[in-house]
Amino acid sequence: MNDPVNSTILLLDIEKYSERDDVEQAFLRRMLYDLTDRALLAAGIDETRRRRADRGDSVMELIDANCSVIALLRALLTEMSARLRSQNRRASASARMRLRGVVASGFVAVDPLDGWVGSDLNHACRLLDAEALREALRARPDDFALCVSDTVYQGVVRHSHTGVPAEEFRSVTVDSKNGPLDAWLHGPLPQEGPQGVYASPAAPQSAPGPASAPGFGGAPITGGVFGGTNHGIGGGTFHGNVSFGDGGRGERR
Numbered sequence: 177m178n179d180p181v182n183s184t185i186l187l188l189d190i191e192k193y194s195e196r197d198d199v200e201q202a203f204l205r206r207m208l209y210d211l212t213d214r215a216l217l218a219a220g221i222d223e224t225r226r227r228r229a230d231r232g233d234s235v236m237e238l239i240d241a242n243c244s245v246i247a248l249l250r251a252l253l254t255e256m257s258a259r260l261r262s263q264n265r266r267a268s269a270s271a272r273m274r275l276r277g278v279v280a281s282g283f284v285a286v287d288p289l290d291g292w293v294g295s296d297l298n299h300a301c302r303l304l305d306a307e308a309l310r311e312a313l314r315a316r317p318d319d320f321a322l323c324v325s326d327t328v329y330q331g332v333v334r335h336s337h338t339g340v341p342a343e344e345f346r347s348v349t350v351d352s353k354n355g356p357l358d359a360w361l362h363g364p365l366p367q368e369g370p371q372g373v374y375a376s377p378a379a380p381q382s383a384p385g386p387a388s389a390p391g392f393g394g395a396p397i398t399g400g401v402f403g404g405t406n407h408g409i410g411g412g413t414f415h416g417n418v419s420f421g422d423g424g425r426g427e428r429r
Contacts, residue, residue, distance in 0.1 A: 180283035186237040187304045191274040193233030219251040250339035278304045280325035306350035326358040
């Protein structure tokens with residue numbers, strides 16, 4: 177196995193790929209490769225500065241660490257998003273493609289069988305499979321959802337270079353086999369789901385209105401004393417301390 181080399185890691189995955197038939201899958205793979213090549217060329221990254229691994233419904237790229245990560249992110253957020261949107265507008269429903277993407281960095285080794293090895297690559301794959309990223313793509317009308325590792329955010333994104341505005345990225349923490357991973361999601365956060373450790377900021381809560389007691393027809397009640405059996409109370413406002421009971425025994429009727 178070769179020594180690990182520091183690289184920028186790009187992962188792209190097609191949503192709902194397994195639900196398509198063979199002809200549709202073949203078309204989507206060609207579309208994915210074309211979009212990836214065009215985005216990387218727009219970022220100034222030619223084939224001599226990257227290495228590709230095919231994963232069927234996804235593509236993995238190891239990119240020379242000397243290539244600009246800013247240019248790569250800018251191309252993904254502009255060139256790829258625009259081309260994907262344009263192609264989907266002209267395509268039939270079965271040929272439309274939506275993508276999840278991850279940009280990370282770290283040390284990866286390539287073995288004699290062209291296998292890729294490295295914990296940084298494993299973490300990037302965990303981010304690609306994270307429920308937060310999947311839910312983000314499902315929840316938004318855009319055809320592309322992008323997540324970057326915390327290393328990429330701290331080293332590049334937080335400085336808000338031209339075309340990569342830091343304020344458009346939101347912090348998320350996702351579960352993985354190796355424990356929680358910090359990452360940054362481009363665009364609005366999805367609401368908290370049952371399988372993720374992620375959440376959008378809480379919305380401001382308005383002051384609670386008058387309580388509606390069950391069995392009183394929705395009457396606003398802020399106080400009052402009711403003894404015995406009460407019938408037909410369907411409106412009105414009551415002030416004071418509310419207690420329910422019969423003869424002070426505290427028995428609700």
